[in-house]
Amino acid sequence: MNLNPIISAKWLFENLENPNLVILDASPRENKSNLIPEFTNIKIEGAHYFDMEGVFLDKENAIPNMIPNERVFEEECRKLGINNDSLIVVYDNLGIYTSPRVWWLFKVMGHAEITVLDGGLSAWKKEYYPTESIAKNEIFSGNFTAKYHADLVADAITLLENIDSKKMLVVDARSQERFGGLIPEPRENMLSGHIPNSINLPFEKVLNNGKMKPEKELKKIFKNLNIENQPLAFTCGSGITACIILLASELILENKKVLYDGSWAEWGQLGKFPVAK
Template identity: 40%
Template sequence: MSLITTEWLEKNLFKEDIKVLDCSWHMPNTKRIGKDEFLKEHIPGAIFFDIDKFSDPLAKFPHTIPSADLFEKLASELGINNSDHIIVYDSLGIFSAPRVWWMFNYFGHKKISILDGGLIKWKNENKKIENGPEKKFIKSSFKCITKHEMLVLIDQVKENINNKKFELVDARSRGRFNGTENEPRPNLKSGSIPKSCNIPWTECIDPITKCFLSKEQLQKKFEEININKNSNVVFSCGSGVTACIVAKAFEIIDGKKFSVYDGSWTEWASQ
């Protein structure tokens, strides 16, 4: 149950093993701050998960996955236990929460779900909202079991151009992928990695409900670029966030072999 409904969460919200994480993050050019918005409104009992904080502080590129040691430390400070059923959501419906879903999967957490439609759907249904800081939580002792196969590095992407071992799917907009639209990060050229293909993350989401499209609709998206559930697929984007939306869409169609190129276009275009 890696995708849950607002109805399910409302019924199970206050169960002891449920931890709800507000993973709201916004592109730098939007001038929006996830934590500020969390303080104004969030799902009752939610904890703010700072994607920028849960990144390698020494990395050259944004959102680089942190070490297992750092992830354990930060997750423990939030009171997260390995036995918890973690529910992740964000304020845009589906945007940054899948990144956190992927991170917990990468570090071996078994019970992790995305709230389909996120805070937008929750609010549209007039469900309860609270404001202010999180309640105090007891520090835990979270432990990682890293699944290294879920992460791909730049050397593997380079090698794949001439010795194809996986399909590379870019989640950015078609304009950014084709080089006709500016990147949101200053001084970064647009374009695409050789032999990659494109499924914009926005095309996996219903524009009205902000939920994922149906399994059948998503299947057609992948079939259009000759990918099926048995393909070995690596997902990329600008900095590793929206890649995880399309990775989640692939999992919805029962795709098994998928990973994320964490450096994504920001790293590739900076060479």
């Protein structure tokens, strides 16, 4: 199946009987954007919780939310009943917030059949589709095999070299105030500002009430950034909201795209890298 990066609640409801379907709930326990979920005690019926904050990250890295080891990712996905032929739908309870990060993680780990539920849990609930109380995940034994795609990830050294080479355009999903260094960072001991030569596209700009804006509007937004055909590197505070604008770009742009996984949580450390305001 050639999945669109985003699907509707209606599409998911009509495909619930697909034997390869796996629904992942990526709702965060907290968020740096101070968003408040409409629903906190329910999930889509049959969904499995995808724990980005406790499981699907590099626990040995001081930088938050970094990509987990390939083998760890594989093992934990198998526990969720994910197979190599699984059709994965991921959502969260903030509309579209953490779910694009999961979409990107699976792309990095070589699984193409994944899509994001537009509008998340709220969109599903408002259609009166089946939900259930949140419970502890059942342990399964899937056969998922991870294959890490390094070409979808950028590190700090690559971004540092890019300041002079300008091979990629760096797009920052943080707020205008954080990008401009006008307010303190939410994490302690972090500089304020942005990566030199980067541009700002706050993630909220591509969303409308928790749903992705129509492609016509997205095309206008990205056209105004003068992106043309150059490769794009997406960044944010810790690699979460950057995936929202990366997902938006995937809907309309053919440009090569990478995520700077360390994002400002790595770059903004005192005295490590050059900072612009």
